[in-house]
Amino acid sequence: MITGADAIVRSLENEGVEIIFGYPGATVCPLYDKLSKSKIKHILVRHEQHAGHAASGYARIKQRPGVCMTTSGPGATNLITALGTAYMDSIPLVAITGQVSSDLLGRDVFQEADITGAAEPFTKYSYLVKCADDLPRIIKEAFHIASTGRPGPVLIDIPVNVQNQKLEYTTPGEVNLRGYKPTIKGHAGQIKRICKAINNSEKPLICAGGGIFAANAQKELKQFAEMINIPIVSTMMGIGAVPTDHPLYAGMLGMHGKNIANQAISESDLLILIGARVSDRAVLLPANVGNNTKIIHIDIDPAEIGKNLSTFIPVVGDANQILTQVMSAQTERKSDDWPGLLRSKKSKIKIDYNPRKFGINPKGFVNLLSGMLPNDHIYCADVGQNQIWSAANCQIRQGRFLTSGGMGTMGYSIPAAIGAKLADPDKTVVAVCGDGAFQMNMMELGTICQHNVDIKIVVMKNNKLGLVKEIQRNSYKDNEIAVDLTGSPDITAIAKAYGIPARSIDSMDVAEEAIAEMIRHKGTYLLVCTVDENESSM
Amino acid sequence: MKHTISVLVENKAGVLSRISGLFARRGFNIDSLAVGTTEDKNISRITLLVEGDDYIAEQVTKQLNKQIDVIKVRKLNQDEITRRELVLVKVKMSSAQRGEIIDIVKIMQGQIVDISHTTLTVELCDRPDKIDILIELLSHYNIIEVARTGIIALQKGAESV
Numbered sequence: 001m002i003t004g005a006d007a008i009v010r011s012l013e014n015e016g017v018e019i020i021f022g023y024p025g026a027t028v029c030p031l032y033d034k035l036s037k038s039k040i041k042h043i044l045v046r047h048e049q050h051a052g053h054a055a056s057g058y059a060r061i062k063q064r065p066g067v068c069m070t071t072s073g074p075g076a077t078n079l080i081t082a083l084g085t086a087y088m089d090s091i092p093l094v095a096i097t098g099q100v101s102s103d104l105l106g107r108d109v110f111q112e113a114d115i116t117g118a119a120e121p122f123t124k125y126s127y128l129v130k131c132a133d134d135l136p137r138i139i140k141e142a143f144h145i146a147s148t149g150r151p152g153p154v155l156i157d158i159p160v161n162v163q164n165q166k167l168e169y170t171t172p173g174e175v176n177l178r179g180y181k182p183t184i185k186g187h188a189g190q191i192k193r194i195c196k197a198i199n200n201s202e203k204p205l206i207c208a209g210g211g212i213f214a215a216n217a218q219k220e221l222k223q224f225a226e227m228i229n230i231p232i233v234s235t236m237m238g239i240g241a242v243p244t245d246h247p248l249y250a251g252m253l254g255m256h257g258k259n260i261a262n263q264a265i266s267e268s269d270l271l272i273l274i275g276a277r278v279s280d281r282a283v284l285l286p287a288n289v290g291n292n293t294k295i296i297h298i299d300i301d302p303a304e305i306g307k308n309l310s311t312f313i314p315v316v317g318d319a320n321q322i323l324t325q326v327m328s329a330q331t332e333r334k335s336d337d338w339p340g341l342l343r344s345k346k347s348k349i350k351i352d353y354n355p356r357k358f359g360i361n362p363k364g365f366v367n368l369l370s371g372m373l374p375n376d377h378i379y380c381a382d383v384g385q386n387q388i389w390s391a392a393n394c395q396i397r398q399g400r401f402l403t404s405g406g407m408g409t410m411g412y413s414i415p416a417a418i419g420a421k422l423a424d425p426d427k428t429v430v431a432v433c434g435d436g437a438f439q440m441n442m443m444e445l446g447t448i449c450q451h452n453v454d455i456k457i458v459v460m461k462n463n464k465l466g467l468v469k470e471i472q473r474n475s476y477k478d479n480e481i482a483v484d485l486t487g488s489p490d491i492t493a494i495a496k497a498y499g500i501p502a503r504s505i506d507s508m509d510v511a512e513e514a515i516a517e518m519i520r521h522k523g524t525y526l527l528v529c530t531v532d533e534n535e536s537s538m
Numbered sequence: 539m540k541h542t543i544s545v546l547v548e549n550k551a552g553v554l555s556r557i558s559g560l561f562a563r564r565g566f567n568i569d570s571l572a573v574g575t576t577e578d579k580n581i582s583r584i585t586l587l588v589e590g591d592d593y594i595a596e597q598v599t600k601q602l603n604k605q606i607d608v609i610k611v612r613k614l615n616q617d618e619i620t621r622r623e624l625v626l627v628k629v630k631m632s633s634a635q636r637g638e639i640i641d642i643v644k645i646m647q648g649q650i651v652d653i654s655h656t657t658l659t660v661e662l663c664d665r666p667d668k669i670d671i672l673i674e675l676l677s678h679y680n681i682i683e684v685a686r687t688g689i690i691a692l693q694k695g696a697e698s699v
């Protein structure tokens with residue numbers, strides 16, 4: 001006989017878990033006690049939300065569920081924003097929360113929170129474990145549900161007494177959930193219709209979303225686009241699905257996207273959406289899509305197809321599979337000048353990368369930064385103006401672009417970067433955030449130091465909640481309210497207090513040299529870029 | 539337009555709350571919802587009556603299908619199903635009215651299931667439109683309480699969900 005806590009640890013080991021991001025408390029003490037004897041590494045974060053974000057960054061790079069763990073009550077509720085963030089971006093997480101003793105459930109005892117109820121809208125599935133015997137099966141199911149189909153967070157709420165119960169551990173068999181059988185292979189008839197539609201189209205266009213990464217289909221996407229010479233635009237979640245310098249790539253579409261990408265959308269006669277939700281941010285209005293545009297929608301989640309745009313050919317399945325199927329069925333489409341047309345339009349667009357009289361040019365800076373970083377670097381962008389600057393101007397050649405796309409959660413970048421670095425220590429990982437968001441997650445500098453995580457941090461300092469200020473300028477007659485960050489500390493001094501080298505720059509003249517210094521430095525480094533508060537996002 | 543949707547779900551704690559939460563969050567209008575077990579005690583059947591156009595019906599179906607605990611979802615064709623609902627109506631009456639009410643119940647093929655000096659409780663199990671008629675007829679008297687179960691439905695003939 002072993003205890004429930006033992007069974008949890010053993011099950012996690014069986015799932016191949018190497019790292020857990022967490023924060024302890026009374027109701028997970030039995031589990032922590034057993035975890036200390038496991039080879040699973042525990043990363044103590046400084047706030048539960050960041051345990052979730054770090055697990056998300058880890059999951060996106062490792063291509064398997066990230067694991068986070070908190071205590072009941074406030075520990076669990078602190079995790080909710082991270083669950084919501086992961087849910088919106090379809091990131092696989094397994095979140096374990098402690099819970100009060102099962103015989104006390106429902107009596108509002110100390111640190112009791114109905115977390116499965118509270119997190120219900122933000123989880124793909126959740127469990128409240130009532131009996132230790134169920135633990136091995138539940139944990140196996142949780143990893144299966146989180147990582148298959150449309151990935152997402154799964155919550156396992158485990159009462160403290162269940163962690164102490166004794167059970168006879170038996171290895172669970174294959175997961176078999178009769179209500180959950182995701183479709184992987186595309187329907188053969190639909191594949192034929194796709195091929196025919198492509199052959200008959202004059203201006204086909206691919207719109208790649210985050211689903212490309214979930215399906216690990218970057219290579220197939222590139223092959224497919226090159227094979228039949230189709231230009232590609234991406235959503236924010238799809239940035240890096242093909243290299244941003246690829247001749248067929250026209251840029252990110254949508255509200256904050258490149259005009260050329262939006263133009264391509266309205267001109268194309270066949271839009272092939274792959275793993276993209278087409279949310280309101282991505283496609284301003286369905287009206288943005290040309291009237292005669294036919295839409296092929298490829299997604300693993302049938303509920304996404306036809307939700308925001310009406311679809312001509314719906315195909316449910318895994319993007320990787322379906323692209324492979326289409327490629328083996330596709331007869332060569334004769335090449336035409338449509339990609340060339342977009343290419344020449346794109347080359348004529350001049351983005352303002354000029355130096356400023358005061359401060360850094362943020363667009364020019366992120367372009368330079370990502371250009372100087374290794375080809376396979378991981379770029380974590382926060383939320384705000386800095387996210388838009390990054391998304392529109394950074395160069396993702398062989399690496400990844402990680403950001404909170406669906407939820408737009410400020411404070412995502414630094415913890416996500418920690419998770420990403422721990423998932424792939426050989427990669428250079430950079431987090432770019434605003435001075436507002438930095439003050440939402442700067443406590444994680446402690447985590448970075450404690451665990452020797454080497455990430456590069458860039459803070460775009462404009463002393464404002466820049467994006468909100470911009471909204472107030474444009475839509476509220478410049479009535480600036482609650483966006484001034486006066487009172488903020490000297491950020492380089494904060495970094496130095498943690499023993500992290502830091503530097504502040506306010507001119508493009510020194511940008512290149514400062515970036516080089518940051519890259520050269522072994523270990524975490526923080527660079528503050530002074531940016532004029534009136535820089536616009538676009 | 540009204541759609542009847544039959545849903546087979548795992549008979550587990552929390553399933554109903556997940557499903558009703560989903561309707562509330564996505565703003566689906568549910569006219570009636572009836573739950574009970576099936577021939578398999580591990581499976582419950584939820585019968586839904588949903589108000590909305592075809593887009594709404596499709597969204598409801600897809601969102602339900604997405605739930606891990608939902609085993610099957612079927613939008614039933616209105617013309618090809620047997621629908622039933624059960625109602626209990628408690629009516630306050632004078633002794634002079636008693637005969638009239640008993641006549642109505644007879645014509646509607648309902649039953650009197652409880653009686654007191656001042657009240658009658660009527661039961662009817664029938665198509666929802668018949669139940670509406672019964673309630674309308676009884677509303678000319680003094681209805682104290684009405685309880686309806688919500689609609690349940692099965693496909694006609696050999697078909698099943």
Ligand SMILES: Cc1ncc(C[n+]2csc(CCOP(=O)(O)OP(=O)(O)O)c2C)c(N)n1
Binds near residue numbers: 409
């Ligand atoms: C957790 C959270 N709170 C509030 C917001 C709303 N919001 C979006 S952008 C933004 C300003 C961000 O300011 P800063 O981090 O300084 O970045 P900047 O826009 O100046 O680049 C705010 C408050 C949000 N997205 N997330």
